[in-house]
Amino acid sequence: MSSQLPLQQDKQERPGFLARLAMGRPLLADGAMGTMFYTRGIFINRCYDELNLSEPQLVRELHEEYLLAGAEVIETNTFGANAARLKRFDLQGKVAEINAAGVQLARAAADGVREKHAHDALVAGSIGPIGAPRDSIAVADIQAIYVEQTTALAAAGVDLFIIETATGLDETLAAVRAARSAAPGLPVVAMITVNDSGSMADGTTPEQAVTALEGAGADVVGCNCSDGPNLVLQTIERMHAATRLPLAAMPNAGVPNCVDGRSIYLSSPEYLGSFARKASRLGAVLIGGCCGTTPAHIKAMRSSLRAVQAQAEGLQSASTTAAVPSVEPPPLAERSRLGARITSGEFVAMVEIVPPRGFDCSRELAGARRLRDLGVHAINVPDSPRASARMSAGSLCVQIERDLGPGGGVETVLHFTCRDRNLLGIQSDLLGAASLGLRNILCLTGDPPKMGSYPDATAVFDVDAVGLTRIVRDLNHGLDLGRQPIGQSPGFVLACAANPGVPDLDAEVRRFAAKVEAGAEFAITQPVFDLELLEIFLRRIEPFRIPVVAGIWPLTSVKNALFMRNDLKVRMPDEIVDRMGRQSTPEGSREEGVRIAQEMLREARGSVQGVQVSAPFGRYELAAEVMAEVLPQVGVGAREERIGEHV
Numbered sequence: 001m002s003s004q005l006p007l008q009q010d011k012q013e014r015p016g017f018l019a020r021l022a023m024g025r026p027l028l029a030d031g032a033m034g035t036m037f038y039t040r041g042i043f044i045n046r047c048y049d050e051l052n053l054s055e056p057q058l059v060r061e062l063h064e065e066y067l068l069a070g071a072e073v074i075e076t077n078t079f080g081a082n083a084a085r086l087k088r089f090d091l092q093g094k095v096a097e098i099n100a101a102g103v104q105l106a107r108a109a110a111d112g113v114r115e116k117h118a119h120d121a122l123v124a125g126s127i128g129p130i131g132a133p134r135d136s137i138a139v140a141d142i143q144a145i146y147v148e149q150t151t152a153l154a155a156a157g158v159d160l161f162i163i164e165t166a167t168g169l170d171e172t173l174a175a176v177r178a179a180r181s182a183a184p185g186l187p188v189v190a191m192i193t194v195n196d197s198g199s200m201a202d203g204t205t206p207e208q209a210v211t212a213l214e215g216a217g218a219d220v221v222g223c224n225c226s227d228g229p230n231l232v233l234q235t236i237e238r239m240h241a242a243t244r245l246p247l248a249a250m251p252n253a254g255v256p257n258c259v260d261g262r263s264i265y266l267s268s269p270e271y272l273g274s275f276a277r278k279a280s281r282l283g284a285v286l287i288g289g290c291c292g293t294t295p296a297h298i299k300a301m302r303s304s305l306r307a308v309q310a311q312a313e314g315l316q317s318a319s320t321t322a323a324v325p326s327v328e329p330p331p332l333a334e335r336s337r338l339g340a341r342i343t344s345g346e347f348v349a350m351v352e353i354v355p356p357r358g359f360d361c362s363r364e365l366a367g368a369r370r371l372r373d374l375g376v377h378a379i380n381v382p383d384s385p386r387a388s389a390r391m392s393a394g395s396l397c398v399q400i401e402r403d404l405g406p407g408g409g410v411e412t413v414l415h416f417t418c419r420d421r422n423l424l425g426i427q428s429d430l431l432g433a434a435s436l437g438l439r440n441i442l443c444l445t446g447d448p449p450k451m452g453s454y455p456d457a458t459a460v461f462d463v464d465a466v467g468l469t470r471i472v473r474d475l476n477h478g479l480d481l482g483r484q485p486i487g488q489s490p491g492f493v494l495a496c497a498a499n500p501g502v503p504d505l506d507a508e509v510r511r512f513a514a515k516v517e518a519g520a521e522f523a524i525t526q527p528v529f530d531l532e533l534l535e536i537f538l539r540r541i542e543p544f545r546i547p548v549v550a551g552i553w554p555l556t557s558v559k560n561a562l563f564m565r566n567d568l569k570v571r572m573p574d575e576i577v578d579r580m581g582r583q584s585t586p587e588g589s590r591e592e593g594v595r596i597a598q599e600m601l602r603e604a605r606g607s608v609q610g611v612q613v614s615a616p617f618g619r620y621e622l623a624a625e626v627m628a629e630v631l632p633q634v635g636v637g638a639r640e641e642r643i644g645e646h647v
Contacts, residue, residue: 007544016123017073017160017221018186020629021253022248025309026280028066029073029162029250030066035064039294049081059102063109067121069295070302073286074110075126075162076102082149083631084130084137096152097458099125103156109517124162124189125153130463142171146178154183162189163218164250165225165290167201169209176216189248189286190218194235195227206235207242214245222248225290229254229275230518233282240283242525249284250276253292270448273300273461280308291541306590307418310605332521338378338437342522342547348526348610350413350549351623352380353400355391361399367620369398372410374624375631380472380524380612383415386447394429398436413495413524414438416468417446423462426471432488434475442495442524443468443515466514469496473519496520498548500528500537501571507539516544524612527553527564529596531570531603538607549610552600554626555580555593556616590622597626605630 016088020027037048040058051059059077066074081099091098091247096443106123109114113119130137130145150161166172172190179188189215191199204212207556210221221243223235232251239247253272276287287305289297329335333343341348351371353364368379379400381484383393397412404410414433421429433441445464463471471481496515503510512523528534528550538548555561562623563571576596583589601611611630615623 003545009646014120017124019404020072020122020203021285022057025047025123026276026285026287027072027313028070028276028305029248029286029297030063030075030282031289031293031295032071032252032291033059033062033075033077033079035292035294036065036554044116045286046089047080047086049078049086049098049102050091050094050100052105053080053094053224056105058106060105060109063106064113066298067113067119068117069299071121071286071288072299073122073124073125073160074106076106076153076158077126078102078149078153079126079128079164080131082127082130082145084132085128088131089174095148096155099149099152100156102126103153103158107157119332122155122159124160125150125158125180126162127153127163128165129167129171138222138433139170139174141175141551143178144248144522146175147182150175150179150182154186157296158186160187160189161190162248162314163219164189164191164193166190166192169200169202169204169212172209173212173216176213176218180217185529186490187219188217189220189222190216190251191222191224191248192235193232194223196231197233198229198238199232203592206345207546208247210239215241215503220246220248220297222250222284224248224250225252227254228252229272233275233278236279237282247283248286248287248288249275249279249282250286250288250290251293252290269296269300270296271300271306271339272297276301277304277308280305288438299458303459307464307467308500309539322438325485326485327479327489329476330491335491336411336493338413338440341377342493343608345609347630348377348549349375349607349627350380350610350612350619351376351627352382352612352614353396353620354382354385354618355393355396356389357388359391361391361396363618365399367618368410369404371620371624372404376624376627377610378411378413380413380442381415383417383444383446384420385415394433394436394438397433401437411440412438413440413442415442415444418443418461418463418465418468419446419448421462422460423471424483425460426463426468427475430472430475430492431486431490434492438494439491440495441472442497443472443520446495463578465496465595466511466518469494469520476519478499494519494521495524498521498537501530503524505537505540509537512541513544516546520546522547522609524549525551526572527551528600528604529553529564529576530573530598533571535607547609548607549612550600550608552597552604552611552613552626554613554616554619554622555589556582556619556622557586557589557593560593560616590619594625598629601626602629 034048063074078099083095086092110123112123112201163175176188176190192209213221221230226232229251232249236247236249279287333340381397384390393415397414400412409433430467443465470494476489476492478486478489498512561572561577564570579592582593613623615624
């Protein structure tokens with residue numbers, strides 16, 4: 001008994017559901033239980049709720065998986081544990097037993113994870129539809145069925161009720177009233193599900209539903225399941241306009257496909273992570289998953305919500321936090337030679353060198369020396385692009401700058417991503433880079449691991465590029481993550497990325513504005529092949545314009561052009577594809593790719609303050625030849641040298 005007392009006392013002292021919502025950040029719920037049972041070999045002809053009695057260890061393990069993925073609210077395995085649904089399995093007499101067991105298993109999992117990992121989660125009693133045709137049972141009988149279930153859940157000790165996947169308004173209202181009757185003090189979340197027309201199965205609109213549910217006493221309203229994330233986002237946006245109640249959003253992982261007799265949900269964890277970010281920005285305060293979602297999806301959603309929260313806290317601290325001791329960073333022109341060139345308005349020339357897959361970087365160092373001799377101002381070093389496993393970008397940057405010697409004439413720009421580092425690692429690595437003399441930082445979110453050759457690798461994404469930019473800015477002012485003084489400024493030159501060719505240009509412009517507000521001092525674009533798109537983007541960012549360096553990629557073949565169009569989703573005009581397709585030899589293709597890149601540079605030069613030319617397949621002289629007009633050291637022999645060195 002004495003070992004249980006601290007847990008009971010602590011439970012009383014911990015903030016409840018509504019108190020946590022009042023703290024101003026979204027709570028993350030768990031994902032599907034049925035999907036997970038199915039993956040463990042338990043087929044749909046079983047009563048999943050009865051597993052609380054026959055497979056308690058499995059149920060608890062699944063709860064623990066969601067908790068370790070980051071869930072802050074876990075639902076009991078009682079979605080169908082009402083008398084009407086249990087009657088199908090001749091279990092209608094075990095409503096109280098099954099619901100009580102469901103609560104005990106969820107509570108044991110939550111308490112165990114809290115003790116071991118200091119992760120404090122709430123237990124929600126899951127309440128689904130009764131599963132009977134609406135005209136086959138009276139409303140009073142429906143409410144009695146729900147009273148039986150909610151009474152059992154409340155007696156077993158849930159922290160709140162979640163009424164979910166509601167298809168008819170009358171039944172949903174009966175569930176809310178039953179929950180209020182069984183436990184007046186417990187919060188009630190009520191979520192409807194909608195069809196592709198945007199309404200419940202009985203024709204009730206989201207606006208009508210939230211008005212009625214608010215009147216019945218729901219504390220939180222929202223949408224779950226439905227036909228995937230996009231429809232749920234549309235629904236909560238409509239709800240937001242019709243109610244002041246907090247909103248919940250828990251979609252399934254898209255419409256399932258039947259593969260070899262099994263229902264397969266195709267929405268990736270990254271896609272659900274993107275959903276979580278969008279739902280939060282629409283005002284959702286309880287976000288989770290439904291059918292098809294797994295701990296991997298919840299983990300991705302956790303990372304996205306952390307990034308959103310870090311940005312929000314950064315903005316809030318900038319406007320409300322009391323003044324703390326800080327320092328002024330040196331003027332941009334004094335932080336690095338690249339900073340001086342940008343400040344003076346000089347047209348800067350950069351080339352990208354990708355780190356090797358192994359640890360021998362002699363080829364990359366030789367390329368950097370040759371580019372330096374040709375007059376290139378800076379070498380950009382990507383951080384495991386496309387989620388590939390390569391030598392660390394910071395290591396190659398340090399070796400390049402040391403190999404060229406002090407005042408060697410060329411600097412590096414370190415690409416720094418959020419994919420592989422939590423907040424502590426971000427700060428540590430940035431301070432380490434400063435101590436090693438690296439000054440130019442390009443802040444990037446980073447490609448998700450699913451893009452690379454190691455899709456089982458996990459991603460962190462505590463913040464995104466905007467949050468990272470703000471962190472670097474604060475370090476420049478001598479403040480750490482907690483806005484505590486760290487001493488002198490590291491003097492970083494802070495760059496951000498931009499993509500003029502994205503389909504949603506409005507969102508890209510808003511994001512670019514956020515990066516500038518966060519502290520970005522110049523920008524580097526993704527490779528540009530459509531100059532009209534670049535000009536449109538430059539006009540759109542004019543109110544918050546910072547120096548822009550245009551990305552240029554010399555194509556090597558028509559296959560390369562099609563790969564960039566189809567796989568990398570780069571806007572590639574048909575004219576360029578046709579030009580590359582007319583070349584009959586590899587050398588002819590490379591020469592045409594150089595001509596196209598030179599045309600891009602020539603036409604863009606008057607609108608931007610520099611170019612970053614990629615070196616496809618390590619062809620550094622190819623990149624230098626593209627920049628012949630802006631690199632005085634590139635003479636008539638450059639083409640012959642390139643062919644002799646790389647072909």
